Amino acid sequence: MPELPEVQATVDYIKDKVLGRSVTGTKVLWHRTVANxxxxxxxxxxxxxxxxxxxxxxxxxxxxxNHKSLTKHLFIHxxxxxxxxxxxxxxxxxxxxxxxxxxxxxxxxxxxxxxKFGRCYLTADPELxxxxxxxxxxxxxxxxxxxxxxxxxxxxxxxxxxxxxEIIAGIGNIYADEALWRSRIHPSRSAMVLxxxxxxxxxxxxxxxLKQAITLSGTDFGxxxxxxxxxxxxxxxxxxxxxxxxxxAIQRIIVAQRSTHFCPSCQG
DNA sequence: CAAACTCCCTGTTAGC
DNA sequence: TGCTAACAGGGAGTTT
Numbered sequence: 001m002p003e004l005p006e007v008q009a010t011v012d013y014i015k016d017k018v019l020g021r022s023v024t025g026t027k028v029l030w031h032r033t034v035a036n037x038x039x040x041x042x043x044x045x046x047x048x049x050x051x052x053x054x055x056x057x058x059x060x061x062x063x064x065x066n067h068k069s070l071t072k073h074l075f076i077h078x079x080x081x082x083x084x085x086x087x088x089x090x091x092x093x094x095x096x097x098x099x100x101x102x103x104x105x106x107x108x109x110x111x112x113x114x115x116k117f118g119r120c121y122l123t124a125d126p127e128l129x130x131x132x133x134x135x136x137x138x139x140x141x142x143x144x145x146x147x148x149x150x151x152x153x154x155x156x157x158x159x160x161x162x163x164x165x166e167i168i169a170g171i172g173n174i175y176a177d178e179a180l181w182r183s184r185i186h187p188s189r190s191a192m193v194l195x196x197x198x199x200x201x202x203x204x205x206x207x208x209x210l211k212q213a214i215t216l217s218g219t220d221f222g223x224x225x226x227x228x229x230x231x232x233x234x235x236x237x238x239x240x241x242x243x244x245x246x247x248x249a250i251q252r253i254i255v256a257q258r259s260t261h262f263c264p265s266c267q268g
Numbered sequence: 269c270a271a272a273c274t275c276c277c278t279g280t281t282a283g284c
Numbered sequence: 285t286g287c288t289a290a291c292a293g294g295g296a297g298t299t300t
Contacts, residue, residue: 001292001293001294002294003294032276059294077294077295079293079294079295080277080278080292080293080294081277081278081279081293096278113277114277114278114279115276115277115278115279115292115293116276116277116278117276117277117278117293117294117295119295155270156270156271160271163294165294165295172293172294173292173293173294256271256272257272257273257293258292258293258294259292259293
């Protein structure tokens, strides 16, 4: 389940392999993966453009392309099971490859996605995607004070706020649970009542956990996300196992229609 | 306006 | 053993 760390790991992995290369053609194998184009217009618009940048914003992979004064942006969301790889053109397609983008140099960028939830948008205006996204938790310019304002402006449960991409971009179900456990905050606690001390600790926890996970190439749940994901969750997926802090049994509840794992004893 | 569904998908797993 | 049904999950869209 790619969240910020897995997406960052993917960006880091493909960046050097595709930067500077031009699109020589595309093949869309599952048309719904391309959200705002027909396979034909997708190919027509991309072909001839050169990849100038590969970045991450929230859980989006943001590929900037241009040719002369023409600039386009390819946004890719891996959703549940998406992954990217760069392989030789001669490599046979895999079972769940949805898009292949052929590049100069004889290699192609392949978008594989078992569950078909992944999406990409090709647009001239990056705001189409970025306008809706909240703050980047790893942005060094995001202060504890500002984070406190942003969080406590919501009356929803803190877990739900962390999952809301319009408030904070990049945190998903796994790292929301992990950050709350580290901060000793109950996932059902109203965001509005959190103290400055708690939100400060929460921001620190989010940053530490995300950075750790990026270093370890994300979390591998056998969902074919990023090869070699080595992050080991403290609570996520550990229902009834013992808390690493106090040995109590980790509980699983539903918050905001998402399975939520926490320690009933340390997370007051 | 916000909370709560529903839908999109398919591999995995629990249950019979 | 082999089958079916439930389940997981991010985000868009719809309903309450």
